[in-house]
Amino acid sequence: xxxxxxxxxxxxxxxxxxxxxxxxxxxxxxxxxxxxxxxxxxxxxxxxxxxxxxxxxxxxxxxxxxxxxxxxxxxxxxxxxxxxxxxxxxxxxxxxxxxxxxxxxxxxxxxxxxxxxxxxxxxxxxxxxxxxxxxxxxxxxxxxxxxxxxxxxxxxxxxxxxxxxxxxxxxxxxxxxxxxxx
Numbered sequence: 001x002x003x004x005x006x007x008x009x010x011x012x013x014x015x016x017x018x019x020x021x022x023x024x025x026x027x028x029x030x031x032x033x034x035x036x037x038x039x040x041x042x043x044x045x046x047x048x049x050x051x052x053x054x055x056x057x058x059x060x061x062x063x064x065x066x067x068x069x070x071x072x073x074x075x076x077x078x079x080x081x082x083x084x085x086x087x088x089x090x091x092x093x094x095x096x097x098x099x100x101x102x103x104x105x106x107x108x109x110x111x112x113x114x115x116x117x118x119x120x121x122x123x124x125x126x127x128x129x130x131x132x133x134x135x136x137x138x139x140x141x142x143x144x145x146x147x148x149x150x151x152x153x154x155x156x157x158x159x160x161x162x163x164x165x166x167x168x169x170x171x172x173x174x175x176x177x178x179x180x181x182x
Contacts, residue, residue, distance in 0.1 A: 016118050017104055017111050024120035027107030033166045034102040035156065038095045045092030052085025103155060105169050110145070112153055121147050126174040129181045143167060145174070 011029045013021075021029060059081060099115035109122040125148045132142040132154065145153040157164050171181055 011104070013104060014113065017113055020118040020120050021104070021106050021111050024109065024111075024122060026109045026111065026120060026122065029104045029106050029111070031105040031166050031169060032102060033105075033155070033158070035100045038098070038100045041095035041100070042092040045088045045090070045095060048088030049085045049092065050088070052081045052083070052088055055081035056085060103153075103166075105166060105173070107173075109173070110153065110170065119153075121145065121150070121153060123173045123177040123179070125150070126177065126179040128179055129171060129174055131182060143170070145170070146179075 011032050013029045013032075017029070021027070101112055101114040104111040104113070109120060109125075112119045112121070126145055127148050128146040130144045130146065131140045132144055133139065134141050140157055142154050142156045145155060147153060155167065155170060157167060175181065
């Protein structure tokens with residue numbers, strides 16, 4: 001696939017993203033946040049699945065020899081390794097179905113690109129930014145951007161030195177148009 005790219009505001013932007021931002025009046029792209037590629041995630045999931053299957057096969061062979069000689073076998077290893085194989089397969093399938101997203105923060109809003117489609121969100125349409133926390137309310141993992149009349153956008157948090165410059169820009173842009181941050 002040949003994607004036309006153009007530098008805009010110091011960020012290399014695909015032509016489709018630039019056109020969508022221009023059509024929505026979002027201005028220049030200032031930052032980009034790309035997720036891990038779907039291919040890399042799928043390969044990681046398949047590797048995890050392979051490890052689970054190999055361990056399961058080794059354990060089942062060990063069980064066969066142990067049971068034949070009167071031993072108890074090792075079912076306590078077989079079940080977790082089978083679960084690892086299933087989890088790896090689910091990760092791989094989900095990565096291929098969902099695809100990777102790339103978020104562009106522009107002066108007037110966001111552009112979200114995923115699997116060839118492009119979606120724009122103007123700051124004026126953002127109602128709230130809500131923190132998505134880990135288990136037991138531990139750390140903030142992402143922000144869910146509530147968009148008036150549309151599906152929310154989830155932006156993963158990536159801190160460097162205790163800050164996430166991309167999210168700082170998103171929060172500032174949304175706040176200038178009255179969005180609440182929770």
